[in-house]
Amino acid sequence: MKELVRANNPALISFVESLLKELDINYFVADQAISAAEGSIGMFPKRILVSEDHFDKARNLLIDAGLEDELRPLNPGFWP
Template sequence: MKELLRTTDPTVIAYAKMLLAGEDITCFEFDVNMSVLDGGVGILPRRLMVADADHFIATAILRDNEVEPGL
């Protein structure tokens, strides 16, 4: 698995997941329950992960839709 996106904005994660699902790319959201540690403030970022083989195309999909992949 490779990290595709890291953000504290849940709407960006939801949008990226929708874009990837439309292209049949499976992705996993990591660190969803970390809000327990930060008291629900949302200061800890969530990560969106994809399989190594899908990383290149997933990055291209996000860039084509003006979502900046990476850290």
């Protein structure tokens, strides 16, 4: 699985989920439990992960939807 998006914004997470569902792209929302437990501090964002074989398709979908600024970098280096 590769990280596609990391965000604290529940509306953004929901929108990305709906886009992925629409194209039958399997995904996993990581860190839901810790994100809910910490409340609204925003220290623990949710992460949307997709399989490597659907990663490019999912990435292009979000670019087409105007969400390119929300995408994780392709080569993050030391960026967490």
